Amino acid sequence: MAxxxxxxxxxxxxxxxxxxxxxxxxxxxxxxxIVALDGRGEVWIVEIKSSLADFRADRKWPDYRLHCDRLFFxxxxxxxxxxxxxxxxxxLADGFGAAIERQAPHHPMPGATRRALTLRYARAAAARMMALADPDGFREMML
Known part of the structure; x- marks a missing residue:
């Protein structure tokens, strides 16, 4: 489901x-x-909840607000x-698409937090692309 x-x-x-x-x-x-970035540098975090039990068991989601401009479930x-x-x-999402049911409030991050997160995002995305292009070479680089 997730x-x-x-x-x-x-x-x-x-x-x-x-x-x-x-x-x-x-x-x-x-x-x-999911961490998503738009063309202006705004950061959204999307926290997936696959069931009511999953939502009720999760007490960490408020921590994500510090790392984004908008937080969604x-x-x-x-x-x-x-x-x-x-x-x-x-x-609201399924395996074929999704729609925003309610827009998330905008809570801009401090500049230093935005810079650090954007760098983390870029490095993770680039590392995943490197691993797809050359799984063996990337594995060796990580050793």
Missing amino acids: LAIRRGAMRLLASAGLTGVPELPLASGRRAD AVAPDFPLAVLPEEVGII
């Missing part, structure tokens, strides 16, 4: 002009499900939206 939601959310982000990196480690030690269309907090945007 992979289908991620696929739909990534398609939505791409159609809106954002590029997304899934499973991006953050400076806090947490790992965001991406959920399946049948998810009970009333339980999601007001201060987070909502994306």
Whole structure:
């Protein structure tokens, strides 16, 4: 379920002009499900919730706000939206696409945080591209 939601959310982000990196480690030690960047440098984090139990078990999501300008939950269309907090945007997604149900409030990050996160994002994306282009060479480089 989570992979289908991620696929739909990534398609939505791409159609809106954002590029997304899934499973991006953050400076806090947490790992965001999707970190997306638009052409102006605005950063969105999309936290995927595959079920109500997944949402209720998660107490770390407020920490993500420090690492983005907008924070969203991406959920399946049948998810009970009333339980999601007001201060987070909502994306309804399945394996084929997604739609923004509620826009996330804009909370601009400090400049130093934005720079550090953008660098982390760029390095992770480039490393993944290198690994795709030359898996053996990349593995050797990481040793």
